[in-house]
Each structure stands twice: as structure tokens, then as C-alpha cells.
Amino acid sequence: MASSPLTSLLLGLLAVLLVFARAVSISLPPLPLSTSSRWVVGADGRRVKLACANWASHLEPVAAEGLSRRGVGDIAARVAAMGFNCVRLTWPTYLATNATLSSLPLRWSLERLGLRESAAGVRVNNPALLDLPLIDVFREVVSALASNNIMVILDNQITTPGWCCSGSDGNAFFGDKYFDPEEWLKGLSAMATMFRNTKNVVGMSLRNELRGPHQNVSLWYRYMQQGAEAVHAANPDVLVILSGLDFDLTLSFLFSKQVELSFTGKLVFEQHWYSFSDGTSWEHRNQNDACGVAVESLRAKGLFLHEQGWPLFFSEIGFDLSGTHTGDNRYFTCFLSIAAEMDLDFAFWALQGSYCIREGVLAYDESYGLLSWDWCTARNPSFITRINSMQSAFQGPGLPNSQEPYNIIFHLLTGLCVLVKSGKSLELGPCDESNAWNYTSTSELVLKQTGQCLEAKSVGGTANLGSGNSKPCSRWQLISNSGMHVSTELAKNGTRVCLDAGPDGVIRTNQCKCLTMDPSCDPESQWFKVMLSSRGIPGEASILQLPSLGPWPAASSS
Ligand SMILES: *[C@@H]1O[C@H](CO)[C@@H](O)[C@H](O)[C@H]1NC(C)=O
Numbered sequence: 410m411a412s413s414p415l416t417s418l419l420l421g422l423l424a425v426l427l428v429f430a431r432a433v434s435i436s437l438p439p440l441p442l443s444t445s446s447r448w449v450v451g452a453d454g455r456r457v458k459l460a461c462a463n464w465a466s467h468l469e470p471v472a473a474e475g476l477s478r479r480g481v482g483d484i485a486a487r488v489a490a491m492g493f494n495c496v497r498l499t500w501p502t503y504l505a506t507n508a509t510l511s512s513l514p515l516r517w518s519l520e521r522l523g524l525r526e527s528a529a530g531v532r533v534n535n536p537a538l539l540d541l542p543l544i545d546v547f548r549e550v551v552s553a554l555a556s557n558n559i560m561v562i563l564d565n566q567i568t569t570p571g572w573c574c575s576g577s578d579g580n581a582f583f584g585d586k587y588f589d590p591e592e593w594l595k596g597l598s599a600m601a602t603m604f605r606n607t608k609n610v611v612g613m614s615l616r617n618e619l620r621g622p623h624q625n626v627s628l629w630y631r632y633m634q635q636g637a638e639a640v641h642a643a644n645p646d647v648l649v650i651l652s653g654l655d656f657d658l659t660l661s662f663l664f665s666k667q668v669e670l671s672f673t674g675k676l677v678f679e680q681h682w683y684s685f686s687d688g689t690s691w692e693h694r695n696q697n698d699a700c701g702v703a704v705e706s707l708r709a710k711g712l713f714l715h716e717q718g719w720p721l722f723f724s725e726i727g728f729d730l731s732g733t734h735t736g737d738n739r740y741f742t743c744f745l746s747i748a749a750e751m752d753l754d755f756a757f758w759a760l761q762g763s764y765c766i767r768e769g770v771l772a773y774d775e776s777y778g779l780l781s782w783d784w785c786t787a788r789n790p791s792f793i794t795r796i797n798s799m800q801s802a803f804q805g806p807g808l809p810n811s812q813e814p815y816n817i818i819f820h821l822l823t824g825l826c827v828l829v830k831s832g833k834s835l836e837l838g839p840c841d842e843s844n845a846w847n848y849t850s851t852s853e854l855v856l857k858q859t860g861q862c863l864e865a866k867s868v869g870g871t872a873n874l875g876s877g878n879s880k881p882c883s884r885w886q887l888i889s890n891s892g893m894h895v896s897t898e899l900a901k902n903g904t905r906v907c908l909d910a911g912p913d914g915v916i917r918t919n920q921c922k923c924l925t926m927d928p929s930c931d932p933e934s935q936w937f938k939v940m941l942s943s944r945g946i947p948g949e950a951s952i953l954q955l956p957s958l959g960p961w962p963a964a965s966s967s
């Protein structure tokens with residue numbers, strides 16, 4: 410494409426601005442972090458939303474996956490380029506308690522497992538790490554993340570290096586064959602101490618997915634309290650993050666009894682949720698019904714903690730990013746609905762596109778991986794676009810340019826919001842450009858600035874803004890068991906219609922789809938969350954605060 414010198418100049422300026430924007434948008438928040446009711450906040454008291462990716466470093470090689478495929482700095486830069494501000498970095502207890510293991514050079518660790526190709530890959534991509542002891546490799550990974558302004562949560566995933574988790578792997582609960590509480594406490598203290606002066610290490614997940622036949626609520630309180638105290642004593646800056654029982658699917662026991670700690674302002678709970686977690690038959694039920702039931706169950710198992718004023722971090726959510734698993738896709742859209750509405754802190758499983766070795770399989774492909782098998786590209790770029798608006802805060806104390814809370818109409822399938830594009834018609838667009846809506850107590854959807862309201866005129870017609878004084882406005886109900894169909898009755902004959910986003914992004918009022926019963930029908934084009942935001946509205950927000958995907962960093966081999 411030909412371009413004039415003026416356009417080149419403007420494009421050049423824009424590129425500089427964007428690079429600057431990216432650098433600014435992902436700078437570390439003022440640290441250390443602490444908590445303020447259900448929010449995680451920075452040292453300045455402003456909300457810090459944790460938008461993390463899990464990066465595995467707890468399997469047999471006891472080194473972060475991917476070091477044989479790409480430079481560690483390049484991988485860290487990709488985390489930032491994908492819009493994440495944090496990594497939940499996993500480690501096995503033995504890395505901190507077994508000096509023979511932690512001092513093993515990475516090369517030997519790989520070679521003892523027969524992973525010669527991986528060792529050769531590290532020699533090419535991370536030559537400086539090849540002969541470092543495993544503990545120093547771990548430190549270098551944290552440091553590469555720091556260089557990219559990525560916060561780190563250290564997650565004690567398991568005791569013995571290897572894939573996690575089963576109920577019978579000897580790592581499931583305190584007292585199991587490989588899970589000596591004393592050794593665990595020693596490991597937590599050692600890790601907390603090691604990273605005491607490492608600013609970007611902002612939290613520690615004390616133990617991943619407690620589970621198995623020996624799990625026991627009273628022992629949970631005893632040891633988790635001890636673990637929390639041990640970490641806090643060694644490193645009072647980090648958030649102390651506690652996992653529940655049943656593979657971290659439930660924290661329901663906390664409903665009536667909280668933990669007792671000697672310190673405040675650092676305690677966060679974590680919960681996990683996958684499509685296979687709770688037997689919800691995503692593929693065999695009507696999607697509205699399945700999501701409605703799942704959200705109710707999550708409330709009872711953990712989300713109630715928000716109402717009680719505790720932060721709850723969804724530290725493992727994820728699904729097959731090929732997009733070919735119907736159940737997985739349905740689960741994830743349902744997750745997005747609560748993640749958006751409650752503006753959850755989250756960590757996606759997983760960053761790694763593949764493992765050196767997992768469950769005995771060499772070069773195991775991680776179908777949930779954000780990165781491709783070879784770690785060179787995003788496995789599913791449109792997924793990263795879809796979650797982009799979820800990577801910064803909608804709500805919470807002290808948001809930049811914060812406004813009186815207003816409503817946005819968030820479309821879960823696309824991750825976009827309903828905007829007034831031109832004239833009176835409505836289209837999907839970036840949530841950062843959303844108009845401020847008010848979903849009133851009389852169920853009208855009113856544009857705050859102008860007082861115009863959203864109107865439905867016909868089946869299949871576009872949803873339009875009425876004139877400021879065209880009362881009465883349409884009344885919009887949130888119907889179906891998912892509560893995500895935004896529906897009204899046509900004034901002229903009472904026919905029920907639902908907002909629907911077409912592939913062209915235009916918002917129409919169509920017949921409501923698959924409200925109940927039908928398990929094969931897909932309602933997602935009609936799934937919206939009318940939710941709160943207090944992000945700066947257009948014209949008032951400066952570009953520097955907007956998240957930016959940024960370009961992929963150039964390939965490098967060292
Ligand atoms: C420590 O790690 C080494 C190397 O993996 C291993 O051979 C040894 O058995 C471990 N020691 C203990 C006490 O687990």
C-alpha cells in the first residue's frame with residue numbers, strides 16, 4: 410500500500426505512542442499489594458486486578474516449561490504482549506527443601522530424565538541457564554518476568570516434581586506419603602525468605618488443590634493457618650493465598666468459620682473451576698440451565714466470600730483452546746459471565762504450549778496452552794482478543810479516571826460491549842469505548858448522557874435509541890436460567906424479543922433463542938451481562954491507561 414510522507418510520519422508517531430502506551434499500561438503497580446475488603450489493592454490503595462497466566466515449573470525437570478523452545482525474556486515479553494500482568498509460577502516443595510535437587514544444574518536435570526533434546530534446546534535458546542542450578546533457573550525466570558513488569562505468585566503445586574493432581578499421588582493432603590506438614594512449612598519459609606526482596610513476587614499460593622481420601626476440614630484450618638503464619642513471618646509483603654478442598658473446588662466450610670491469623674490485609678482465597686469440575690453436563694443440558702446451575706453452585710462453594718468481604722482469586726480456569734469441545738466452550742462463556750459481572754481476579758491455565766515431559770509423554774501438547782506447541786505464536790489469537798477487556802479492572806477502589814459506576818452491556822461471546830456507533834443504531838465495540846448506560850429500577854436501558862433509551866420495534870429489526878422524550882421506553886428483563894437474555898415485549902403486539910449480536914456486530918431484536926430445554930441450540934449470540942463499570946468513559950480516558958495487545962516480540966535465539 411502506497412503512503413504519503415505525512416501518513417508515514419503519522420503512522421510512525423502512532424507506533425511510538427502505542428509502544429509507549431504498552432510500556433506504561435503494564436508497569437508494575439505500587440507494591441506491596443494488600444487487600445481491602447474483597448479487592449486486591451496496590452500500595453496506593455487502588456485496585457490491582459490480577460490477570461494471570463499459570464506457568465508450570467513443577468514437573469520432573471523442575472524448571473519452567475518452554476526454556477528449551479524460546480528465550481526466557483522472550484516468553485516473559487509474550488505474557489505481557491498477551492495483556493497479562495501476572496504469572497502464577499508453580500514449584501514443587503523439593504525445590505526448596507532438597508539441596509541435592511535445587512543445586513542440580515538444569516542440563517543434568519534434563520539429561521537424567523533422558524531429555525537430551527530439551528537440553529539441546531536450552532543450549533540454543535537459553536545458553537546462560539543451561540549450567541545454572543535449578544534454584545537459580547527459577548530465580549532467573551522470576552527476574553525475566555520482573556524485567557517485563559509482570560507480577561509473580563509462587564504456587565506450591567506439589568511436593569515431588571511431576572504432573573499434579575490425583576487423589577492418590579501421595580501429595581494430596583497433609584500427612585500423605587509425600588506431604589509432611591513440617592517439610593511443607595520449611596519449604597514455604599525458605600521460598601518466602603528467598604524472595605523477600607524481590608518486588609514483583611507479590612503473593613504465595615500455599616498449596617495447590619488439597620484433595621483426596623484424607624482431606625479433613627479441621628486439619629485444613631490447623632495447617633493452613635500455620636502455613637500462612639510461616640509465610641507472613643518470613644515475608645510480610647506477600648499476599649497469602651489459600652486453596653480450598655476437593656481439588657480447590659470448594660471453600661464452603663469457610664461460610665461459617667473464618668481462619669484466624671495474627672495479621673490482616675494479606676489474606677486471599679483461591680478457587681479452581683474447569684468444565685470437568687463439578688459433573689455439570691455442559692453438552693447434555695440446555696446451556697442457560699447448565700450455566701444457571703453452575704453459577705449457583707460456585708456461589709455456595711466460594712463466591713460467597715466476596716459478599717463476606719474477602720478476595721477470591723480464580724487461580725485456575727481454562728479449556729481446550731482449539732475450540733472444538735462444545736462442553737468446554739460452553740463452560741468458558743459461563744465463567745466469563747461471572748468473571749465480568751464480579752470483575753474476578755483470575756489465572757488462566759496455562760501459558761505453556763507444551764511440556765518437556767508430562768505423564769511420561771515427551772513434548773506433550775498442552776491443548777489449554779495460550780501459546781502454541783512450539784511456543785512461537787498464540788494458539789488461539791481470537792481468544793486473547795476476547796478476554797482483553799477482562800484483563801483490566803471494571804470496578805474497585807481508585808480506578809484511573811474513575812466515574813460514578815454506570816452500566817455496560819457486555820457480550821460474552823465476543824468480549825465486546827454494546828456501543829452507540831453512529832446515529833441511533835447499536836453495534837459491538839471495545840468496552841473501553843462503551844457509552845454509560847443506566848439499567849434503571851423500572852427496567853429501562855437509558856443512555857446517561859442524553860437520556861435516550863433502548864427500544865425494540867420489530868422482530869429481526871435493529872435495536873435503536875429512541876428520542877430523549879419518547880416515553881414509555883421498552884422495559885428490558887434479564888430472562889432464562891442464566892439471566893443473560895436481555896428481553897422485552899414489542900409494544901405493538903406483545904411479542905417477546907431478545908437482544909442479539911449478529912456476526913456483523915449489529916445489535917438486533919430477534920426471537921429469543923433456546924431459553925430452556927433444548928440442549929443442542931446455542932444461545933450465546935444473545936448472552937449479555939448488564940454490569941457495572943466505573944472505568945473512565947471515552948473522551949475522558951487517556952490512551953495511556955488502555956490495555957494494548959501490542960505486537961509479538963521478534964523471535965530471538967538467546
Ligand atoms: C533429593 O533429590 C535428589 C535428586 O533428585 C534425590 O535423588 C533424592 O532422593 C532427594 N532426597 C530426598 C530426601 O527426597
Ligand SMILES: *[C@@H]1O[C@H](CO)[C@@H](O)[C@H](O)[C@H]1NC(C)=O
Binds near residue numbers: 625626627628
Ligand atoms: C480430622 O482430623 C482430626 C484431627 O486429627 C480428627 O480428630 C478427626 O477425626 C478427623 N476427621 C475426619 C472426618 O477424619
Ligand SMILES: *[C@@H]1O[C@H](CO)[C@@H](O)[C@H](O)[C@H]1NC(C)=O
Binds near residue numbers: 814847
Ligand atoms: C440510574 O439512575 C438512577 C436514577 O437517576 C440512579 O439512582 C442510579 O444510581 C443510576 N444507576 C447507574 C448504575 O447509573
Ligand SMILES: *[C@@H]1O[C@H](CO)[C@@H](O)[C@H](O)[C@H]1NC(C)=O
Binds near residue numbers: 866868899902904
Ligand atoms: C408482532 O409484530 C411483528 C412485526 O413487528 C411480527 O413479526 C409478529 O409476527 C407479530 N406477532 C403477532 C403475535 O402478531
